[in-house]
Amino acid sequence: MNRIQEIHSRLGASIATTEPMLRFDRPFELLIAVILSAQTTDELVNRVTIELFDAYPTPRALAGARIGDVERIVYSTGFYRTKAKTIIAAAAVVVERYGGRIPRTIAELLEIPGVGRKSANVIVGTLFGEPAIIVDTHFARVTRRLGLATTGSPARIEAELRRLVPESIRYSFSMLINRHGRLICRARVPRCEECVIADLCVGAGIVS
Numbered sequence: 471m472n473r474i475q476e477i478h479s480r481l482g483a484s485i486a487t488t489e490p491m492l493r494f495d496r497p498f499e500l501l502i503a504v505i506l507s508a509q510t511t512d513e514l515v516n517r518v519t520i521e522l523f524d525a526y527p528t529p530r531a532l533a534g535a536r537i538g539d540v541e542r543i544v545y546s547t548g549f550y551r552t553k554a555k556t557i558i559a560a561a562a563v564v565v566e567r568y569g570g571r572i573p574r575t576i577a578e579l580l581e582i583p584g585v586g587r588k589s590a591n592v593i594v595g596t597l598f599g600e601p602a603i604i605v606d607t608h609f610a611r612v613t614r615r616l617g618l619a620t621t622g623s624p625a626r627i628e629a630e631l632r633r634l635v636p637e638s639i640r641y642s643f644s645m646l647i648n649r650h651g652r653l654i655c656r657a658r659v660p661r662c663e664e665c666v667i668a669d670l671c672v673g674a675g676i677v678s
């Protein structure tokens with residue numbers, strides 16, 4: 471087993487779930503939750519989307535929403551004016567360009583307001599089973615500490631990891647690294663003494 475597969479296997483054995491932390495029932499809800507998750511926590515997003523999707527259960531309903539009403543609901547996620555405007559615009563694009571369905575390709579998703587590469591990869595990986603590499607702050611930090619990524623740019627980290635990680639495990643690898651970053655390889659003080667991949671890590675014990 472090579473190093474990537476060993477990391478994948480050990481994290482897979484130690485982490486209970488790789489389900490996304492954002493709650494959603496329908497594809498449209500994941501799109502909106504991912505947009506709202508910028509600069510905040512998934513827990514906060516999960517709190518506001520209950521009311522949001524209750525009030526606006528479809529892309530068409532959200533596209534026709536009054537901005538002040540949406541601002542009030544998403545207020546606690548921060549940047550609420552921009553986020554309200556963006557999710558209404560995103561819903562409008564989904565209705566007008568895709569007939570209410572979430573597009574399946576990264577190129578199409580990137581045309582939707584508020585969707586960047588990370589969000590597009592979350593969506594194609596989670597909804598459509600595509601071999602997504604999802605570079606968020608946790609993934610970038612952990613892959614750099616492991617010595618797998620050599621750059622700070624999310625786009626370049628994605629390209630580097632696409633070369634290293636086989637397609638068949640890219641999505642699960644992304645989710646496992648993300649969870650490992652949240653739970654063990656934390657930003658300020660990584661818990662290297664509890665880490666199941668410490669012997670495979672170039673940063674073990676030296677990162678702070």
Ligand code: SF4
Nearest residue numbers: 655662665668671674
């Ligand atoms: S050994 Fe430490 S720095 Fe390396 S992956 Fe584990 S927790 Fe992170």
